[in-house]
Amino acid sequence: MFKRSEQDKRPQVQILVDGVAVAARQGDTVSAALLASGVDARRSTAVSGAPRLPYCMMGVCFDCLVTIDGVGNRQGCLVPVAEGMQVEIQKGKREIGK
Amino acid sequence: MTVAPKREAYDMVVIGAGPAGLAAAATSAEAGLSTLLLDENVGPGGQVFRAIASTPVTERNQLGADYWVGADLVQALRASGAEIIHRATVWSLDRNLDIAVSIGGASAFVKAKRVILATGALERPFPIPGWTLPGVMTAGAAQTMLKSSALVPDGRTVIAGQGPLLWLLAAQILRLGGRIDRILDTTERGNYFAALPHAFAFLTSPYFAKGLSMMREVKAKVQVVSGVTELAASGDGQLASVSYVAGGKRETIAADLLLLHQGVVPNVNLAMSAGIEHRWDDLQLCWSPVLDASGNSSVAGIAIAGDGAGIGGANAAVVRGRIAACAAVEALAPAAAAKVPAMAMLRSDLAKAERGRVFLDTLFRPAPHFRIPSGDTIVCRCEEVTAKDVLDSVAIGATGPNQLKAYRRTGMGPCQGRLCGLTVTELMAQARGKSPQEIGYYRLRAPVKPITLAELAAVPKSEADVRAVVRG
Numbered sequence: 001m002f003k004r005s006e007q008d009k010r011p012q013v014q015i016l017v018d019g020v021a022v023a024a025r026q027g028d029t030v031s032a033a034l035l036a037s038g039v040d041a042r043r044s045t046a047v048s049g050a051p052r053l054p055y056c057m058m059g060v061c062f063d064c065l066v067t068i069d070g071v072g073n074r075q076g077c078l079v080p081v082a083e084g085m086q087v088e089i090q091k092g093k094r095e096i097g098k
Numbered sequence: 099m100t101v102a103p104k105r106e107a108y109d110m111v112v113i114g115a116g117p118a119g120l121a122a123a124a125t126s127a128e129a130g131l132s133t134l135l136l137d138e139n140v141g142p143g144g145q146v147f148r149a150i151a152s153t154p155v156t157e158r159n160q161l162g163a164d165y166w167v168g169a170d171l172v173q174a175l176r177a178s179g180a181e182i183i184h185r186a187t188v189w190s191l192d193r194n195l196d197i198a199v200s201i202g203g204a205s206a207f208v209k210a211k212r213v214i215l216a217t218g219a220l221e222r223p224f225p226i227p228g229w230t231l232p233g234v235m236t237a238g239a240a241q242t243m244l245k246s247s248a249l250v251p252d253g254r255t256v257i258a259g260q261g262p263l264l265w266l267l268a269a270q271i272l273r274l275g276g277r278i279d280r281i282l283d284t285t286e287r288g289n290y291f292a293a294l295p296h297a298f299a300f301l302t303s304p305y306f307a308k309g310l311s312m313m314r315e316v317k318a319k320v321q322v323v324s325g326v327t328e329l330a331a332s333g334d335g336q337l338a339s340v341s342y343v344a345g346g347k348r349e350t351i352a353a354d355l356l357l358l359h360q361g362v363v364p365n366v367n368l369a370m371s372a373g374i375e376h377r378w379d380d381l382q383l384c385w386s387p388v389l390d391a392s393g394n395s396s397v398a399g400i401a402i403a404g405d406g407a408g409i410g411g412a413n414a415a416v417v418r419g420r421i422a423a424c425a426a427v428e429a430l431a432p433a434a435a436a437k438v439p440a441m442a443m444l445r446s447d448l449a450k451a452e453r454g455r456v457f458l459d460t461l462f463r464p465a466p467h468f469r470i471p472s473g474d475t476i477v478c479r480c481e482e483v484t485a486k487d488v489l490d491s492v493a494i495g496a497t498g499p500n501q502l503k504a505y506r507r508t509g510m511g512p513c514q515g516r517l518c519g520l521t522v523t524e525l526m527a528q529a530r531g532k533s534p535q536e537i538g539y540y541r542l543r544a545p546v547k548p549i550t551l552a553e554l555a556a557v558p559k560s561e562a563d564v565r566a567v568v569r570g
Contacts, residue, residue, distance in 0.1 A: 001253050001354055001355050002243060002249040002250065002252060003250060003252035003276075004247070004248060004249060005154070005155065005249070005275060007154065007155065007156050008154040008247070009154065009156075010154050025154070025247065027140075027149075027246065028247050029246070029247075032242075032243050032246065032247045036243075036247065042232050042336070045482065048482050050230065051232050051335045051336070053232035053235070054239065055230075055234070055235050055236060055239060055479070055517075056220070056221065056235075056236050056238065056239050056517075057236075057240075057242040057243060058145060058220065058238060058239070059138055059139075060220045060365070060513060060516045060517065061513055061516070061517050062480060062511070062513045063479065073512070078138060078140075078185070080140050
């Protein structure tokens with residue numbers, strides 16, 4: 001859906017998405033990294049299980065909800081990536097203990 | 099980054115580091131007020147100047163000169179001595195000017211003598227069939243990715259809607275080598291005539307020449323369909339096609355990405371939760387706070403600057419930020435008033451920056467059928483409530499947005515009405531034959547952003563606090 005511009009010279013950062021290594025760039029948000037990666041990053045909603053991807057990318061729509069380092073319901077569009085960050089595509093509602 | 103505020107009390111707390119917040123905090127700190135700037139994003143800039151201090155887009159002309167103005171504002175702020183905390187989510191502000199802010203998973207509390215809310219705008223909901231499908235995003239979302247990560251669309255891309263941002267985004271995507279297959283312009287034909295009486299101010303404003311050259315640049319490379327009167331996205335679990343009607347003719351095109359935009363509206367959640375009075379704006383079709391000429395709201399000590407005060411654009415936001423800060427300096431430290439810009443000069447700057455706004459508001463006033471959906475179209479994205487659900491509830495007695503919560507949970511999901519509130523108000527107003535002002539809006543309360551129960555439980559409490567709730 002999206003590609004990186006060649007002028008982007010930021011260093012690479014590796015994150016894990018459902019255990020699989022994904023290359024991101026320093027300064028990407030988790031949502032931007034997911035959309036740039038080409039992996040199927042669709043979460044499913046808590047209400048009906050409908051698939052969703054980020055909609056607003058500015059912290060207001062909550063369609064980017066994702067589990068980051070074991071914590072569910074994080075707004076992926078507001079969290080910058082970090083080396084080794086563990087991202088899980090959240091299916092349904094946040095689970096107890098996550 | 100995740101550092102708590104250094105003090106418990108400040109002369110001035112500014113919330114939001116976009117154009118208005120940057121200017122307000124710098125002006126306030128330069129005058130010697132102890133100033134804290136809290137911002138939810140990773141870096142300064144808000145939306146207009148997003149990633150101004152970190153963008154990987156190095157070819158400056160691709161983002162345009164208007165973007166790089168933000169760098170001067172950031173530089174002024176950093177030199178001003180204001181304390182700045184990013185990734186700080188303010189979740190409560192009350193009439194006593196007590197502020198609760200979540201930073202790195204823990205909450206801190208600060209008290210202010212003055213607060214300037216610079217929480218800006220968000221894109222108006224664009225509730226068309228299929229707008230929740232993966233692959234449908236806002237134009238602003240694409241622009242955010244472009245500015246902060248140099249990402250551009252590379253699949254089959256359709257941009258639909260109206261307003262200046264749509265053309266700016268299209269130009270930026272093309273300059274960065276991205277792909278746009280078609281632009282669907284939803285501006286109502288009648289708006290051109292309605293806007294005509296306001297054209298002189300616009301023609302003599304700086305926006306005219308810039309806007310025209312941008313539209314020419316885009317139209318030379320992309321097929322633009324104007325007069326679009328219907329729009330729908332469809333696909334099975336993912337956007338597959340966009341269909342539209344223009345000039346009475348329906349067309350369907352395959353698409354991987356649909357970017358929607360029909361203007362921006364004030365982000366009212368924090369201001370409303372603080373009890374600030376808002377009124378329905380019939381021209382801008384949104385809630386705007388009731389403010390005096392310096393941006394002071396109905397709650398003593400809280401001013402609002404920038405697009406949160408009513409949409410005025412980035413230039414106006416900067417001036418409004420300075421005006422609100424100068425008013426606070428005059429009130430708190432009259433002796434320092436000589437250090438800030440003269441109010442008369444700022445008011446003349448504001449008039450200049452607001453020139454042509456009525457023309458834009460009239461021309462790009464979104465059509466009723468793109469604001470007020472029907473049938474199975476989703477209104478509330480979080481709780482997945484359709485237009486028909488809302489109308490059915492009205493038929494059995496729901497009178498306004500707050501009653502509707504009990505019927506359908508609209509506005510009770512994580513976005514707290516940001517993506518459905520205006521639609522619900524207008525839909526219910528139409529169904530009940532009332533004005534949006536009469537129908538009203540969701541009653542918003544803290545926390546205005548979700549925080550975990552664990553974070554709330556970890557908040558420091560006094561013995562009196564504990565005694566107030568523990569029995570026996």
